[in-house]
Amino acid sequence: MKAIVLVAHGSRRQTSNDEVRSLSAKIAHKMSHEFPVVETGFLELAEPLIPDAIERCITQGVTEVCVVPYFLSAGIHVEQDVPAEVKKTQLIHPDIKMEVQPHIGGSDMMVELIRNTMLNR
Amino acid sequence: MKAIVLVAHGSRRQTSNDEVRSLSAKIAHKMSHEFPVVETGFLELAEPLIPDAIERCITQGVTEVCVVPYFLSAGIHVEQDVPAEVKKTQLIHPDIKMEVQPHIGGSDMMVELIRNTMLNR
Numbered sequence: 251m252k253a254i255v256l257v258a259h260g261s262r263r264q265t266s267n268d269e270v271r272s273l274s275a276k277i278a279h280k281m282s283h284e285f286p287v288v289e290t291g292f293l294e295l296a297e298p299l300i301p302d303a304i305e306r307c308i309t310q311g312v313t314e315v316c317v318v319p320y321f322l323s324a325g326i327h328v329e330q331d332v333p334a335e336v337k338k339t340q341l342i343h344p345d346i347k348m349e350v351q352p353h354i355g356g357s358d359m360m361v362e363l364i365r366n367t368m369l370n371r
Numbered sequence: 372m373k374a375i376v377l378v379a380h381g382s383r384r385q386t387s388n389d390e391v392r393s394l395s396a397k398i399a400h401k402m403s404h405e406f407p408v409v410e411t412g413f414l415e416l417a418e419p420l421i422p423d424a425i426e427r428c429i430t431q432g433v434t435e436v437c438v439v440p441y442f443l444s445a446g447i448h449v450e451q452d453v454p455a456e457v458k459k460t461q462l463i464h465p466d467i468k469m470e471v472q473p474h475i476g477g478s479d480m481m482v483e484l485i486r487n488t489m490l491n492r
Contacts, residue, residue, distance in 0.1 A: 254489070258443070266444035269476060276482045281489070318485055322379070322443060323387035351488055355390060359484040361397045364439055366480050367472055368375070368402070 251314070253287035253307035257300055257332055258320040260292030267296040270320060287312050293331055300335035304348070314347040322355035372435070374408035374428035378421055378453055379441040381413030388417040391441060408433050414452055421456035425469070435468040443476035 254277060258270040271290050278288035287310050291303030298306065300317075307315050317336055321328050333350050340348050354360075375398060379391040392411050399409035408431050412424030419427065421438075428436050438457055442449050454471050461469045475481075 256485075261444065261446065263444075263446055266446055269444050273476075273481060273485075277485060280482050281486055285489075316489060318488065320443060322441060323382065323384075323390050325382065325384055325387050354481075354485060354488060355394075357484050357488055359480070359487050360394060360475075361401050363478050363480040363484055364377075364394075364398060364475060365402055367439065367475060367478055368406075368437060 251287065251310075251312045252285050253289065253310070253312040253315045254281070254285045255289050255291045255300070255303045255307060255315055255317045256320055257291045257293065257303075257317055258296075259327060260294050260296035262295055264296075267292065273320070285316070291317075291335075293327060293335065300332065301339045304336070304339045304343075308343060308346060312346070315349070317348065317350045319350065319353040321353045324353055324356065328353045372408065372431075372433045373406050374410065374431070374433040374436045375402070375406045376410050376412045376421070376424045376428060376436055376438045377441050378412045378414065378424075378438055379417075380448060381415050381417035383416055385417075388413065394441070406437070412438075412456075414448055414456065421453065422460045425457070425460045425464075429464060429467060433467070436470070438469065438471045440471065440474040442474045445474055445477065449474040 256274045274290040287307050289303040289306050291300040319328050377395045395411040410424040410427050412421040440449050
C-alpha cells in the first residue's frame with residue numbers, strides 16, 4: 251500500500267499551513283485509489299514534522315512512501331533538508347520504500363496551470 | 372496589447388531566480404498569441420523589481436498588465452506586498468489596466484499537477 255506525504259516548509263501563519271493541509275485533503279480525495287494514505291509534513295514551524303508524518307503513514311500499514319516537496323524552487327530545502335529528514339526515517343524503517351519526488355515548481359504542467367488561471371479570470 | 376508579469380519573491384540564490392525567469396520564457400512561448408509580452412518581476416532580492424518589470428511592459432506598448440503571483444500560499448506577500456507594488460505603478464500610469472491574479476497555490480489544477488508528477492516518476 252502506497253502513501254503520499256505532501257511536504258511544505260511550514261509557516262508561523264497558521265492559515266498557510268492549513269492551505270497545505272487542505273491541498274492534501276484534495277489529493278487524498280482524487281488519488282485514493284493509488285494512494286490510500288495521504289499525510290502532510292512540514293520541514294519546520296508547523297506539525298507534524300516530516301519524520302512524524304512518515305511514521306503516521308507506516309502506522310497505517312503502508313509499504314511505500316512518496317514524498318512530494320511542495321516547493322517552487324530547488325533550493326537548499328529541496329536539495330538537502332527534505333531528503334535528510336526522509337533519510338533519517340528511512341534508517342529507522344529500512345523495510346519501507348521511501349522516495350522523494352521532484353519539487354512541484356519543476357513540473358511541466360506549471361505553464362498550463364498558469365495559463366488556466368489566466369483564462370479563468 | 373496584453374502582458375503577463377510573473378512575480379516571485381526573489382532569492383539570494385541566483386539559480387532560484389533563474390528558475391522563475393525560465394518559467395516566464397516558457398509562458399511567453401506558449402501564450403504569445405494572447406500575451407505578446409511576458410516579463411518577470413521580483414518583490415525583493417532580485418531584479419527587476421515589480422515596478423520595473425511593469426515599466427518594461429509599458430515601454431513595449433502594452434495597455435493591460437496581468438500580474439501573476441508565483442507564490443504557494445496567500446500570505447502577507449500575496450495579500451499586501453505584491454498589490455502595493457502594483458498600485459504604486461498604477462498611480463504613475465492611470466491609463467494602463469493592471470490586474471493582480473490569484474496566487475498560483477490556489478489553483479484548482481494543483482492537485483492535477485501533483486498527480487501528473489506522481490504518475491510520471
